[in-house]
Amino acid sequence: MTHSIDTAADLRDSLRRVEDADLGDDVVSTGLVREVTLEGDTARVDLALGAVHAPTDERLASDVREVVREAGFDPELTATPERTPGAESVLPNVDAVVAVASGKGGVGKSTVASNVAAGLADRGASVGLFDADVYGPNAPRMLGANATPDVETVDGEKRLVPPENHGVTVASVGSLVGDDDPVVWRGPMAHSALTDLFEDVAWGSLDYLVVDLPPGTGDAQLSVLQTLPVTGAVVVTTPQAVATDDTRRSMRAFGEFDTPVLGVVENMRTFVCPDCGSAHDVFGAGGGESLAEETGLPYLGSLPLDPQVRAGGDEGRPAVLGDGETAETLRTLAGRVADQVGLLRRHRRMKNVAPPTESAP
Numbered sequence: 001m002t003h004s005i006d007t008a009a010d011l012r013d014s015l016r017r018v019e020d021a022d023l024g025d026d027v028v029s030t031g032l033v034r035e036v037t038l039e040g041d042t043a044r045v046d047l048a049l050g051a052v053h054a055p056t057d058e059r060l061a062s063d064v065r066e067v068v069r070e071a072g073f074d075p076e077l078t079a080t081p082e083r084t085p086g087a088e089s090v091l092p093n094v095d096a097v098v099a100v101a102s103g104k105g106g107v108g109k110s111t112v113a114s115n116v117a118a119g120l121a122d123r124g125a126s127v128g129l130f131d132a133d134v135y136g137p138n139a140p141r142m143l144g145a146n147a148t149p150d151v152e153t154v155d156g157e158k159r160l161v162p163p164e165n166h167g168v169t170v171a172s173v174g175s176l177v178g179d180d181d182p183v184v185w186r187g188p189m190a191h192s193a194l195t196d197l198f199e200d201v202a203w204g205s206l207d208y209l210v211v212d213l214p215p216g217t218g219d220a221q222l223s224v225l226q227t228l229p230v231t232g233a234v235v236v237t238t239p240q241a242v243a244t245d246d247t248r249r250s251m252r253a254f255g256e257f258d259t260p261v262l263g264v265v266e267n268m269r270t271f272v273c274p275d276c277g278s279a280h281d282v283f284g285a286g287g288g289e290s291l292a293e294e295t296g297l298p299y300l301g302s303l304p305l306d307p308q309v310r311a312g313g314d315e316g317r318p319a320v321l322g323d324g325e326t327a328e329t330l331r332t333l334a335g336r337v338a339d340q341v342g343l344l345r346r347h348r349r350m351k352n353v354a355p356p357t358e359s360a361p
């Protein structure tokens with residue numbers, strides 16, 4: 001193989017051609033290229049990419065590979081993301097924890113959580129879903145994974161081995177209680193149940209753990225934020241003002257725990273009549289989008305009110321795995337969530353590592 005450059009430093013320099021459009025600079029200046037080593041025909045590049053199977057990160061990796069190949073080397077890429085501080089000690093085998101929240105009940109939080117989880121698994125990621133919604137633990141049913149977890153003894157300790165479906169490992173507070181038990185727990189009880197349950201689960205190694213939070217900003221929700229190293233939260237709202245007002249409150253709660261909000265999803269926006277094909281904004285339109293605008297948060301998209309979404313949830317096969325426009329919208333949503341995790345970490349990397357830009361003379 002003939003090489004157009006000789007040293008790792010030169011190759012690093014040529015990687016400046018790869019632009020991270022979100023960060024507005026190239027991958028070397030932003031600190032995303034951690035290490036470059038050459039060995040024979042192989043160039044090893046360690047990148048501070050943010051999230052596994054995120055479309056933007058995949059694109060950046062492929063651009064880097066191309067530059068390496070053009071220089072005459074076989075690329076071997078590794079990714080070492082800049083993780084949430086504290087994540088290593090609490091959940092060493094989980095790469096990113098994505099909480100799905102809503103200020104108000106019934107807006108489709110579990111629907112979004114289960115579709116995002118199945119959508120990420122469909123992109124090739126290893127995914128877990130933890131249903132922390134003590135008041136309405138229904139995400140496992142939506143994923144068709146509501147079997148009772150097996151119990152396994154490892155080193156004398158009992159571990160719960162949760163069921164898996166559609167590539168998602170699912171554990172729930174629902175598996176602590178019977179299907180018909182009313183789950184009306186007070187704060188401290190919910191807290192200890194959550195912590196115990198979480199620690200007893202044999203999650204294995206996960207790229208993403210999606211956590212379906214209880215609605216609102218109560219004790220149970222805050223317990224999760226105190227217990228888990230949440231990478232970021234996705235906030236679900238319907239378009240009407242009562243929902244967006246509650247959502248604003250729940251965002252403030254995240255702020256208090258320094259939990260970054262990855263973005264806002266507007267659910268149940270448009271209903272397309274299956275008979276006549278006309279579109280109706282049942283709950284109004286644009287509330288989620290203007291909330292995102294007003295708070296400066298990313299708008300992750302809107303989901304239509306679509307009987308396929310409800311049916312997918314009821315049947316345990318999330319609509320994201322189906323065909324058609326709504327399924328495509330849900331797949332895009334899962335990709336955007338991953339992209340936001342990636343961006344958050346690339347941004348953190350840039351802040352931590354990249355030298356300040358030289359000011360013009």
Ligand SMILES: Nc1ncnc2c1ncn2[C@@H]1O[C@H](COP(=O)(O)OP(=O)(O)OP(=O)(O)O)[C@@H](O)[C@H]1O
Nearest residue numbers: 105106107108109110111136304305306309310313
């Ligand atoms: N976009 C949609 N189109 C059609 N049905 C939907 C949509 N989003 C949610 N639903 C349905 O609305 C109901 C409530 O949704 P879901 O359980 O996801 O809400 P939630 O916010 O998690 O509720 P809770 O407050 O009980 O946790 C479910 O039956 C679900 O299938």
